[in-house]
Amino acid sequence: MSSALTEIPELRKVSLTRPIAPPSHRIRQDRDIDAWKKTTGYKDYCLWVVRLNSSVIGQDIPTVAGTPRSQAVNKVVELLDELKKWVDEIPPYGDKQRFGNLAFRDWGKRLQNNAAQLLHKTLPQEYHPAIPLLMPYFMSSFGDFTRLDYGSGHELSFAVFLMGLTLVRFFKPTPDEERHLVVTVFGKYLEVTWYLQDVYRLEPAGSHGVWGLDDYHFLGFLWGSAQLRGQSSIAPSSVLNPPLSPTNLYNMQVSRIYQLKIGPFFEHSAQLHAIATGVPNWDKVNAGMLKMYEAEVLNKRVVVQHLPLGGLLAWD
Structure with a gap:
């Protein structure tokens, strides 16, 4: 995955206009990763990530937020706001568990019961044939309702959901739209998932x-490191000196x-x-992030084995 x-x-x-078979789980063994990397779906997703990355280079959040956004972006933001509102309507149980409040299962049950209706409300009629293809990714975007956890695999599912909406052209692959997908839509998704993690004390997925x-x-x-590319006055080491300005996703994540967490940052x-102490500039940070994402998320069986493949994420 190149950042060039x-x-x-x-x-x-x-x-x-023609039927597309729904996605299914295809990765069960490590050797299946090699097949996955050769598929059209894998190439589409890597291209989509790079396009969004390129769109926000040097673009801070206030700059993007001040530009007009499409009705498609507004509709998905409304959808995410609705899901966040459910958290207040489904309070956590009063147990003392460190991780995993069982009320998250109630939230997940409401999502399961209402997901199709929500997507029908969000998408115009012409995109309704895509709903069965998008549903598996939407449903797994917010965590595991059995294990009561959340991780980068769930984040990947939401990203594939957004990519699928771009493939069918609900979202348009233009620089302005792609910037809003990063800053406005993904930014709102972070807000929702952080709220879910905090209220229901979700365990980190994996080890x-x-x-x-x-x-x-x-x-x-x-994508936050892409926003900081070209910022010669702000070194990667700046994140070691809080408070950080919330003008990009990288600072927001570190904040x-x-x-x-308490204790020394290096621990x-x-x-x-x-990264903060060893990488000299944001161009190199961003290029390294792209390579790391491909190696540590997309090419790790323990992450992508849960991702349904086929359908819009073409397996061919």
């Missing part, structure tokens, strides 16, 4: 969030770590500390 700013191809368009840069997420750091966030 040469001409980036446009994401292909998928027609909904203490080993596949994320914090315990839960990755993409905010990746959340300071909010949740609880060793990888981020190594």
Whole structure:
């Protein structure tokens, strides 16, 4: 997954005029990763991540937020606001468990019962044939309702959900729209998932969030480092000196770590500390993030084995 700013191809368009078989779980063994990396779906997703990354280079949150946004972006933000409102309507049980409040299962049950209706309300009629193809990703975007955890695999599901909406052209693959997908839509998604993690005390998926840069997420750091590219006056080491200005997703992610964790930064966030002290500029940070995301998320069986493949995420 290259960060080179040469001409980036446009994401292909998928027609909904003919039936498309729904996605299914295809990765069960390590050797299946090699097949996954050769598929059209894998290439589409890597291209989509790079396109969004390129769109926000040097673009801070206030700048993007001040530009007009499409009705499609507004509709998905409304959808996420609705899901956040449910958290207040389904309070946590009064137990003393450190991780995993069982009320999260009630929230998940409401999502399961209402997901199709929500997507029908969000998408115009012409996109309704895509709903069965999008549903598996939407349903797994917010955590596991059995294990009561959340990790970068769930974040990946939401990203694939957004990519699918771009493939069918509900979202348009233009720089302005792609900037809003990062700053406005993904920014709102972070807000919702952070709220879910806090209220229901969700456990990090995997071994203490080993596949994320914090315990839960990755993409905010990746796209946030793109926002900081070209900022010669702000060194990567600046994140070691809080408080941080919330003008990009990277600072927001690191600020959340300071909010949740105590003790020396180099102890609880060793990888981020190594980046802050060992990488000279944001161009190199961002390029390294792209490579790391592909290696540590997309090519890790323990993460992508839960991702349904086929359908819009074409397996061919």
